[in-house]
Amino acid sequence: MAYRTVDSQTTKLDNFDMAAYLAERKVIVEQALDRSIAVTYPETIYEAMRYSLMAGGKRLRPILTLAACELLGGSIEVAMPTACAMEMIHTMSLIHDDLPAMDNDDFRRGKPTNHKVYGEDMAILAGDGLLAYAFEYIADRTPSPDHTTAKQVLRVIAHLGHAVAATGLVGGQVVDLECEGKTDTTAETLTFIHMHKTAALLEACVSCGAILAGATAIDLQRLSTYANNIGLAFQIIDDILDITATAEQLGKTAGKDLAAQKVTYPSLWGIPTSQAKAQALVEEANAQLDPYGNAAMPLKAIANFITARNN
């Protein structure tokens, strides 16, 4: 798995084995996710939730939460329930987005979408169940909160709720739906959509991991800028891949934006300019992390991975 080294960085990423890091983190995250939901009566709903939660993916969100917590000296144990909650909420958003009333997608990560397997009613409920459980999981499972950490966990829950509600992910999806079929969507509106639909949850992943490690206001400002930048870069690359990658590479339908005549960054700016903007966003993201020296290598490598990925 290739990743780019960026000249403007003060730390060398060449010695950091990104592929091994991501693979190892994916394993521990998936083990934790697997333990987070057991199948019990009524089995259908637990199976439906697990079907999408355990369907693979890069697990970038929980990996970001763990990495941000570790950057500031926190432990994986403290961050893991929040990391799992991030993936539950990301999964919920995919299940609901794929519904016939929304994007009407039949495939996700190379498998039939949740409603194609369990029906629309179960898919709606599986999403609702994952969303509610995510908050319970953080509140209930974050290791024995003392005075300080109980307040930090409340901040995490408030931050995450804000990133998911109409002020975040839901609001982004609403504007995305409202722009469907419109050919006059502006770059500003497009940025609103991506900052809310994609970047808000990635920002919450990073900020919540940092909050659990006792981040200062300056830490949070730096990490929040880092995360918002990689969130926007992530979406620009997604839009480029929708044009350039095959369905096999994506595990979902390719060329959907073109078919839907949807305005995207590449349709506004062309592919080379979009690619350059994504790269600039990642470089700016990584510059925010310079004060942390070598400890920031994983987060910098993740940022570089986002622009270099091909699925």
Add this chain to the structure above:
Amino acid sequence: MAYRTVDSQTTKLDNFDMAAYLAERKVIVEQALDRSIAVTYPETIYEAMRYSLMAGGKRLRPILTLAACELLGGSIEVAMPTACAMEMIHTMSLIHDDLPAMDNDDFRRGKPTNHKVYGEDMAILAGDGLLAYAFEYIADRTPSPDHTTAKQVLRVIAHLGHAVAATGLVGGQVVDLECEGKTDTTAETLTFIHMHKTAALLEACVSCGAILAGATAIDLQRLSTYANNIGLAFQIIDDILDITATAEQLGKTAGKDLAAQKVTYPSLWGIPTSQAKAQALVEEANAQLDPYGNAAMPLKAIANFITARNN
């Protein structure tokens, strides 16, 4: 508005003006709900959430949260954000239950259902938005938590998540959907549905209000039994009203259970036995509150109101 006095109670409810109490509480709850969500860009989603949140109803859930908190010496101010969150989550469950893929209802509280006004996509997102915001609202708005209260607020969030996820409301709705069109549903399955679909959130309303006031384990046991009993009684009365009340009284379609050949308590036991069971549940609920003397009058009156109501 009539309510019954129950002989087995040690406190007299005759001097307690239930109608005035409920009316006054409904006003302060609706003022708080009105302030909880402002309309901003993208307006459609905020309007969709407010349309269902402000559509009226008895506001029994938030009133229960406030009453349980006050019973144990807590303040309305501390309980109000949680009380509002309960109504947001109740509203979310109604919006999603009414969807075409679920119960496919066109009317709710005498008004067109959310998806009939805003479309299915917005209705799904309005529910998601309310659910995520409810948790943010508790975490962010419960007045300045000190050492103890930060932990109590985390317990409230965990308890509420559990009551809404597959272990609660969502699980109850799943079994309810699975029983559709079946004529051999047992009383045990029916009780599972109602204990999860209806009682779990009512139990969370009461228990979370109590937790915020520093409830002991014994307080919680008594209040939890009270709430589960009135939850089950509430549903039995609902099933009876589906047969005996008019659509005008209910503000929604009447006779739906019969039309759907759905097994209900009245279809299993007949109306008089069902009415008697509901009454017995309420008496047992109120007996749990005897140790609290006059302070329990509002909760006892709410329990009596549930069996005496006609909509």
